[in-house]
Every structure is written in structure tokens, then in C-alpha cells.
Amino acid sequence: MLKTYKYRLYPTKKQIAKLEETIETCRLVYNSALSDRREYYRETGKSLSRIKQQENLKNYKKDRPFLQEIHSQVLQNVLFRVEKAFDNFFRRIKEKKGKPGYPRFKGKDRYDSFTYPQQGGFQITQHGLKLSKIGTIKIKMHRSIPITIKTCTIKREIDRWYASFVVDYVFVDQPVQQSPIGIDVGINAFAVLSNGDIIDNPKYLTKSEKQLVKKQRRVSRKKTGSENRRKARIALAKQHRKIRNQRSDFHHKLSRSLANLYNPIIVESLNIKGMVKNHHLAKSISDAGWGQFLSYLTCKAEEAGSRIEKVAPRYTSINCSNCGSPVPKTLSERIHKCPFCNIVLDRDHNAAINILQKSTVGTTEIHAWGDLISTLSPKT
Numbered sequence: 380m381l382k383t384y385k386y387r388l389y390p391t392k393k394q395i396a397k398l399e400e401t402i403e404t405c406r407l408v409y410n411s412a413l414s415d416r417r418e419y420y421r422e423t424g425k426s427l428s429r430i431k432q433q434e435n436l437k438n439y440k441k442d443r444p445f446l447q448e449i450h451s452q453v454l455q456n457v458l459f460r461v462e463k464a465f466d467n468f469f470r471r472i473k474e475k476k477g478k479p480g481y482p483r484f485k486g487k488d489r490y491d492s493f494t495y496p497q498q499g500g501f502q503i504t505q506h507g508l509k510l511s512k513i514g515t516i517k518i519k520m521h522r523s524i525p526i527t528i529k530t531c532t533i534k535r536e537i538d539r540w541y542a543s544f545v546v547d548y549v550f551v552d553q554p555v556q557q558s559p560i561g562i563d564v565g566i567n568a569f570a571v572l573s574n575g576d577i578i579d580n581p582k583y584l585t586k587s588e589k590q591l592v593k594k595q596r597r598v599s600r601k602k603t604g605s606e607n608r609r610k611a612r613i614a615l616a617k618q619h620r621k622i623r624n625q626r627s628d629f630h631h632k633l634s635r636s637l638a639n640l641y642n643p644i645i646v647e648s649l650n651i652k653g654m655v656k657n658h659h660l661a662k663s664i665s666d667a668g669w670g671q672f673l674s675y676l677t678c679k680a681e682e683a684g685s686r687i688e689k690v691a692p693r694y695t696s697i698n699c700s701n702c703g704s705p706v707p708k709t710l711s712e713r714i715h716k717c718p719f720c721n722i723v724l725d726r727d728h729n730a731a732i733n734i735l736q737k738s739t740v741g742t743t744e745i746h747a748w749g750d751l752i753s754t755l756s757p758k759t
């Protein structure tokens with residue numbers, strides 16, 4: 380499986396100028412390669428191959444020194460991008476799905492990255508990310524990366540720079556441990572585990588969300604079309620990005636630690652889109668970003684050699700996890716209080732145990748979990 384690792388870059392002003400220049404040159408090459416293909420097709424009815432375009436590029440370079448400023452493989456990668464755009468176009472024609480959309484010229488705000496397709500053009504050193512023809516840029520390696528990097532893409536996002544490395548990932552074959560766990564989507568908390576652990580949304584995220592509301596208000600208070608409104612909107616966009624990044628970071632860390640501790644991990648096969656339509660749940664679910672978390676968790680479990688099992692969500696919040704009797708409750712009832720066996724549990728904890736018990740491994744664990752619950756229950 381190909382996996383992407385993304386890191387923030389901290390280029391100096393001089394380096395930013397160089398990065399901007401590289402993107403701009405790549406954009407020009409992209410547009411002229413696209414135009415060459417269009418013309419060639421108009422004249423001959425055939426498509427111009429990438430190999431032919433590479434030869435042309437070599438010839439252009441001779442008397443255009445600004446092209447020599449760019450690493451040759453970075454330029455070649457631009458031709459790959461053009462080829463891909465045409466391949467996608469022809470595929471859409473074949474599939475006859477809607478308008479095929481002829482490949483377009485890229486405007487200044489539509490081109491924001493360039494790629495080193497092979498090691499050699501780039502190198503991670505102890506001083507930073509060394510880019511051929513650009514220099515060594517400070518990079519924040521917040522997590523380690525396998526040695527076998529395939530490609531390196533430098534990307535601009537509003538006012539920030541990032542490096543994305545694509546790595547061919549090899550999975551661990553053997554699961555490390557056998558310790559099953561059920562996870563329930565929390566309504567108050569982010570999630571509740573079948574062992575009773577409650578995972579709250581981190582405080583810094585809640586703080587940032589309060590900031591978001593403030594900044595949203597600020598935008599609506601400014602006059603439409605004014606410079607101040609534009610500034611407030613940029614501040615709002617940055618706040619949104621901050622939350623996105625914080626949430627994604629939280630999801631990464633949590634899914635990593637769950638995948639390392641438990642196997643298999645049992646979750647409900649939730650129809651997230653369907654749930655978001657239900658306005659009671661909509662806010663908490665969209666905010667918590669369950670879809671993203673589950674996809675991270677699936678990926679990390681695979682890496683750790685553990686397994687994700689999805690079970691049908693039917694009755695998991697209604698049934699009693701201790702005696703199996705149905706105990707209907709409204710969404711606002713936070714406690715599961717069983718009138719049949721007298722057990723008292725947090726409703727999400729009860730659901731998490733049900734989820735675990737629904738799995739193929741869960742049945743053998745019922746007794747153990749039942750013992751645990753009765754020690755928690757004040758009435759038994």
C-alpha cells in the first residue's frame with residue numbers, strides 16, 4: 380500500500396521566493412505542454428506522447444536558462460501530470476459519464492505544488508529537507524518515516540508550505556496481541572470503550588472551536604466587500620484549518636494507540652451520512668469526524684497487524700449488555716438502568732460492551748466482561 384507522510388516546512392524568505400518561482404515555472408511548462416498536445420491533436424487527430432514531449436522539453440531547455448534552474452525530474456513530473464490529465468479525460472469519454480471535461484490550462488491559483496519523483500532530487504538530512512536546486516529547508520518531522528521514500532511533493536497551502544512523502548508501506552504479518560475491545564461513538568465524549576474507558580474530545584480542540592465562533596461573528600459584523608471583512612475571512616479560514624489539523628492529529632494519535640493495544644477492534648458499521656441527516660446527532664457526529672477517525676483506525680490496525688471488525692448497530696444502545704433484555708431509552712437518557720438485572724451503566728459504555736459481544740470473538744468474553752460490570756454496579 381502507498382502511504383503519504385506530510386510534514387510542515389519552514390522556508391526562509393529567500394527559499395519561499397525560490398519555491399514560488401519553481402511552482403510558476405512548472406505551471407508554465409504544464410500549460411505549454413497542454414497546448415502542444417491540443418495543437419498536435421488538432422493537426423493530426425493523434426495524441427502526442429509523453430516520451431515525445433520529454434524530447435521536446437530537452438530541446439527547449441537549451442536556450443531557456445530559467446528552465447535549467449529547475450531540477451530535471453521535477454520538470455519531467457510536470458509532463459506526467461499532463462499525461463495523467465489526458466488519460467483521465469479519455470477514460471471519462473470511454474465511461475460516458477457526464478461531460479468528459481477537456482484538460483484545462485492552470486491559472487495562478489490553480490497550481491500549487493511540484494514533485495521530485497525519485498530519491499536523489501531530495502534528501503532528508505539532519506539539517507532539514509535538502510531539495511536539489513533550492514537548498515535545505517527546515518522541516519518539522521513530527522513523526523518518523525520509513526527509509527524507502529518514493530516521491531516528495533512540495534505544496535503551498537494558503538501561506539504555509541508542506542512536504543508530502545509517498546512511501547511504499549509493508550505491513551506486519553503477525554498480530555502482536557489478542558485483546559479485543561468494542562468502541563462506541565460517544566455523544567458527550569468522543570468515544571467510549573467496552574472496558575469503560577471514556578475518550579473525551581481534547582480540551583485544546585474545544586478551545587479552538589470557541590475561537591471559531593468568535594471569528595465567525597467578527598466576519599458577519601464587517602461590511603460586505605470591505606477590506607476588514609476580507610481580513611476577517613482569512614482569519615476565519617485559518618481557524619478552520621487549525622481545527623482541521625488539531626482534529627486530524629488527535630485522530631492519528633488515538634487510532635495509533637488503540638491499534639497498538641487492542642486486537643481485534645470492534646466498531647459499529649455506521650451509516651455516517653444517514654446519521655448526519657438526523658439533526659439530533661448531526662452536530663456531534665460531524666464535529667467529531669467519525670468517518671476520518673475510522674479510516675485512520677483501519678489503516679493503523681492494518682499496519683499493526685490487528686483487525687477491525689464491523690458489526691451491525693442494531694439494538695446496541697437499547698439492549699442490556701448484562702442480561703440481554705431490551706431497555707428502550709431516549710437520546711437524552713445518559714444512563715442505562717436495567718429493571719431486569721438492576722445493572723447501572725453509562726449508556727455508551729453499555730453500547731460498547733454490546734458491540735464487543737456482537738463480534739465473532741466477543742461471545743467468549745461475555746463472562747469476563749459481565750464480572751467486570753457487576754463490580755461496577757451499585758445494585759448487585
Ligand SMILES: [Zn+2]
Pocket residue numbers: 699700701702703704717718719720721722
Ligand atoms: Zn439487564
